[in-house]
Amino acid sequence: MKIKGTALLAIGMSAAIALTACGTNSGSNSGNAASGNSGKASNADASGGTEAKEVKLRVGTWDGGDSLKIQQQIADNYMKAHPNVKVSIESVPDQYGTKLLTQIAAGQAPDVFQIGDGDISMFMNKGSLEDLTSYIQGDNGIKLDDYYANVLDVGKLGDKYYTLPKDYSDLAVFYNKKLFDEAGLPYPQAGWTWEQLYDTAKKLTKKDGDRITQWGVNLPGAWTRAVLPLINAYGGSVISPDGEKFDGFMNSDGTVKALELYQDMYQKDRISPSSTESAAFKGVDLFAAGKVAMSVGGRWPVTDYKSNKDLSFGVVAMPAGPSGAANTICYAGYGLYSKSANKDEAWSYLKYLTGPEGQELLGAYAFTAVKATAEKLGQTNDEALKPFLNDIPNIKDFPEKTSPYFSTTGGKALQSVMDKMMLGKPIDVKKELDAAAKQGDADLQTAKSE
Template identity: 30%
Template sequence: MKRRSFLTGAAALAAMAVAGCGSKESGSPSAAASIDANTSATLTLAYWDKNQTPTVQANIKSFNAKYPKIKIQTNLTSYADYWTKMKTQAQGGELPDVMWMNGPNIQLYASNNMLEPLDSITSQGVDWKNYPDALVTLYTYDGKHYGVPKDYDTIGVFYNKDLFKQAGVEEPKADWTWDDFHDKAKKISDWGKSKGIYGCATTINGDGQGTYYNTIAQAGGYVIKDGKSGYDDPKSIEGLQCWADWIKDGSVASAKIVTDTKPDVMFENGKSAMFWSGDWMASQLAADLKGKEDKFGVIDLPKKEKKGTIIHGLAWAVSQKSKNKAAAIALAAHMSSKEAHEVEAKNGTAIPAFNDTQDAWVKAFPKWNMQLFIDAANDYAVTYPVSKNTDVWANKEADILVPAFDGSTTVKAAAKQMADFMNAELAKEK
């Protein structure tokens, strides 16, 4: 949920298409060639998380140690305003030279000729094998790379050891199953009913990344494949039905409950024993639960047919219309280096995408087994589902699926409605 942008659907796509109506050719082959140390240029770099400013500034400093005459102007915008501003800049052909890009938007910007293909960035030392395959795939469109992975997130289950103990329920163990999760959640909910305590409260009110995208994958289903929706696939329906079943018997708090009180608040206040969420919650939970960290734990997601977790993350992208494209690509390459990712790890706000640079991030949370998020990315991660205009169908998920989770309609009917809507929108992208 934290990673999703909310553009204005088809209208945004149309506006982008107008802005990108020029040549579809990428920049000149020499654009990615190594630049001279004395190159002079001014570049803009856009990002949205002020907590990562120290990382951004540190990596700009090391870049300037190599290229002292390249001036970097940073553009920090709140996440709420970032994509609105990007759309306006895209329409005017004035995107930042280098920018953060996310999964839901990569195909929209790439397909409308806003981003520079970065396959030739390998000449500057970038090797795609240094990043999780699923994340590299996420930023690949029409056979070309349009973003170099910066950081990533996978999903796990945070849990309250004290509530498990008080309810007389054994703590979860690695390789647990849906049945194990359901049994534990149900027992804790039954025990805590009079106290308003649930076995699990999570973002089931529309956050597929943290909830049903994962169970769909674990059941062997899919959200999108080959330009078609997978919502009406029997395995995908199974991955949705489990949430309706868990909510129906009280094992998991309903969408209404977690809309009224955020699930992280419920978890921190002892009103839920488990919380499905991404590694991005670690910093907040560690800060809010300071001094009590050993009373909490984290474990990998339960499995069904197989293990599965959605992987998403950010990437560095370059504007195709940059007036200093060679310098911009050099900056993106530097921000994607092992050196830059090691700084990212020390920052502690996100898992760096460069393989084998995550130790510092893991060690920032010594009380918890944070390695599981990295193992998940390397071993069984599933790429975040996207299309050219992701938000036009993703923003309908809550409207269509939540009523099924809460029992107002059947999961099968909602899945068919979602698939029909999605396929109609996907057809417009062709």
């Protein structure tokens, strides 16, 4: 069974679902959570002396194929233990975000629904997500220490939790042991730096005249989320901590230096294939094919790499910079609809889905945030997965979490800079970031006033 990391889909979904101005959280249902979460939900007490009422729960997801089969298996297992509950999985693989927003506008969203990391803040501001904090702390709650904190906290805004994690991946660097051995280079080790990655990649880049036959590393191109670890490692950022300003942050010294280094990797020393060069291989995984010696990415290709008999590879944590180590995350979670008619029952299922029972199935093909489940599934001892887990403490907040307006304001301006950088002609990074930051601030003020 092959399942691509659904956490990656969260990033794509954010672009499809994001709107301009979002309403503020009315909090009209938050009191119900506090007063109703006694830990005596009818489904949790189905074994009591009185017959439990029949409850119908709807669960929204963008999953399809094998991933959907796993979700259905989890629902079936839950219903066997809670015969009074009927769980219906509503799969919308295409245009999921559009349909979900339509359902929310009509007051008819699923009781529990899947959500990408970049949209949590938006849905919270729209008043669509139930504050889970009282449920977490209630008699039928969960122990926060049972989860990897930096993963769990993706669903935390301020001091309140709005989603629980389905799956996720941070980033790491894959390296081809054969190509390192041929070059007589030591394998990279945890604690290495971006400068060391750069220097190593230059040594592993091979040319035939002006034509490159082997690149030292495959970098994430214009994917801004994946460039954040480099920016943060150099002390930079892209938005103020309060989400109110881009100027002075997106164009800070650390951000400028990081992106100047990034541009040099692509255009000065050409240690990473450009988008045009990658496209020429028509979808071939350049790392698996031995065309690049290192590759920055999530855990998604690990299963395929392990099954490739011609590939001997290792994995190492992301490099550190002058400001220390930094990583980022791709995350898919579940939230509880603020207008659900069965909040206690929905919480019980949400807890099951994202807890040890559900995660033992979901975690077979993705990272789980439940520590004991990760250990049970062997993720903590797998040499190809441990570097990801070891780097979880270095995950930093991403700008879409800081501001629900990021994608359509500063994020759009920053993306334009990254796209220009990838065109092959050097840009004045400082000048471009100054303009992007100012444009982002102007767009942010407009968005907040609408």
